[in-house]
Amino acid sequence: MPTLKISGGTSKLHEARWWEAEPNGKVHCYLCPRHCHIGEGQAGFCFIRANEGGKLYSLGYAHPAALQIDPIEKKPLNHFLPGTRVFSMGTAGCNMGCFFCQNWDISKSRADQVHSSFVPPEDVVMLAIRNGCPSIAFTYNEPTIWGEYVIDICHAAKEHGIKTVMVSNGYVTREAFHDIYDHIDAANIDLKAFTETFYGRTTLTHLQPVLDTLQWLKNETNVWFEITNLIIPTLNDAPAETRALAEWIFTHLGPDVPLHFTAFHPDFKLRDKPRTAPETLHAARATALEVGLHYVYEGNIYSDGAHTSCPLCKALLIRRSWHDVEENRLADGCCPKCGLAIPGRWANSSADISARSSRKAETVTAGRYGELNF
Numbered sequence: 266m267p268t269l270k271i272s273g274g275t276s277k278l279h280e281a282r283w284w285e286a287e288p289n290g291k292v293h294c295y296l297c298p299r300h301c302h303i304g305e306g307q308a309g310f311c312f313i314r315a316n317e318g319g320k321l322y323s324l325g326y327a328h329p330a331a332l333q334i335d336p337i338e339k340k341p342l343n344h345f346l347p348g349t350r351v352f353s354m355g356t357a358g359c360n361m362g363c364f365f366c367q368n369w370d371i372s373k374s375r376a377d378q379v380h381s382s383f384v385p386p387e388d389v390v391m392l393a394i395r396n397g398c399p400s401i402a403f404t405y406n407e408p409t410i411w412g413e414y415v416i417d418i419c420h421a422a423k424e425h426g427i428k429t430v431m432v433s434n435g436y437v438t439r440e441a442f443h444d445i446y447d448h449i450d451a452a453n454i455d456l457k458a459f460t461e462t463f464y465g466r467t468t469l470t471h472l473q474p475v476l477d478t479l480q481w482l483k484n485e486t487n488v489w490f491e492i493t494n495l496i497i498p499t500l501n502d503a504p505a506e507t508r509a510l511a512e513w514i515f516t517h518l519g520p521d522v523p524l525h526f527t528a529f530h531p532d533f534k535l536r537d538k539p540r541t542a543p544e545t546l547h548a549a550r551a552t553a554l555e556v557g558l559h560y561v562y563e564g565n566i567y568s569d570g571a572h573t574s575c576p577l578c579k580a581l582l583i584r585r586s587w588h589d590v591e592e593n594r595l596a597d598g599c600c601p602k603c604g605l606a607i608p609g610r611w612a613n614s615s616a617d618i619s620a621r622s623s624r625k626a627e628t629v630t631a632g633r634y635g636e637l638n639f
C-alpha cells in the first residue's frame with residue numbers, strides 16, 4: 266500500500282474514485298474537466314491525485330492542511346444559517362491556476378509540502394461539534410479535488426445533524442457532480458468572470474463548465490447556493506461584462522440566487538493590479554439590481570451593500586458589518602414588515618450546537634488535535 270509523508274510519520278493512501286486505467290500504465294482522472302492522463306509515479310494538475318502502480322490515489326483524503334472556525338458570512342453565505350460559526354477546512358492543491366489566488370500557500374503546494382495530520386471524517390465532525398459549529402465548510406483550496414473525503418465527511422455529519430458547505434470554483438464533471446453535491450447542503454460558487462478570455466488566461470480553465478455546474482445546482486439539486494464574483498481592476502471589471510454576468514444569472518438561475526461582488530487585493534502572481542475601488546463594487550451592485558437580481562452584496566469592504574433588504578418593501582432584514590451580523594429581523598424566514606418569504610436556509614436544526622458563541626476566526630483547539638498548529 267503506497268504511503269504519504271506527513272508531519273510525524275507516514276499515512277496510507279486512499280484509493281480515489283472517478284478514474285479509469287489506460288493501456289499504457291497511465292490513469293485517466295475524470296473528476297474535473299481537465300481530464301488528466303497521469304503517468305506512473307506522477308500527479309495530476311491539482312497535485313493531490315497521483316498514479317501509484319497503475320491506480321489513482323487521493324493524497325488529500327483525511328489530510329487537511331488548514332482547519333479553522335469562521336463566520337458563515339466569510340464563505341460568503343448570507344442566506345444560510347446567518348450569524349453562525351462554520352468549521353472550515355482545506356487541503357493542498359487546486360485544479361485551477363488562478364494568478365490571483367489568495368490561498369496560494371496551500372493551493373499551489375503538493376500534499377507533502379504542507380503541514381498536515383491524519384484527521385478521519387468522523388473526527389472532523391467531532392471537532393465541529395466540540396467547537397460549536399452547526400456546519401462544516403470545504404473551503405480554502407478547491408474541495409472538488411478531494412471529493413472522496415468530502416463525501417465521507419458528509420455521511421458522518423448527517424448522523425449528527427451537521428450541515429455541509431462547498432466553497433468551490435464549480436469546475437467539476439457531470440460524472441462526479443451528483444456524487445458530491447447530492448450530499449451537500451449549501452454552496453458558494455466562484456464565477457470568476459464572464460469571459461472565456463479571463464478564464465483561459467488568468468485561471469487556466471474554461472468558463473462553460475462553471476456555468477454548467479450552476480445550472481445543475483439550480484435544476485437538479487436542493488443545494489442552497491450563492492455566487493461570488495471577485496472583481497479585479499482591468500481584468501473583469503468592465504461594466505458590460507458585469508451586466509452580462511448578472512443577466513445570465515437572472516435568465517438561467519432566477520432573481521433569488523444571491524450574488525456577491527467582492528474586492529480584490531494584490532496577491533500571488535497578480536501584484537501589479539490595484540485593490541478594487543469601493544465605487545466599482547457599488548456600480549456593479551447597482552447594475553445587478555437593475556437587471557432584476559433581488560439579493561446583491563458587496564464583500565471585502567465595509568459597506569451598506571453587506572445588508573439584506575426585502576426586495577418587495579425594501580425593509581432592512583439583516584444588518585451586517587463585514588462578516589458580523591449585527592441585527593437579524595427576519596421572522597421565521599419572512600420579512601417582518603410585508604411578510605415576503607425570503608429564500609434561504611434560516612433555521613438551525615442542530616439543537617445542541619451553541620451557534621452564538623464567539624464567531625471570530627479561530628484556530629482549532631480541541632482534544633487530541635489540540636497540539637495542531639495549522
Ligand code: SF4
Pocket residue numbers: 294295296297298299300301308309310311312314359360409410
Ligand atoms: S481532479 Fe486533479 S487529477 Fe483529476 S482531472 Fe482535475 S486536475 Fe486532473
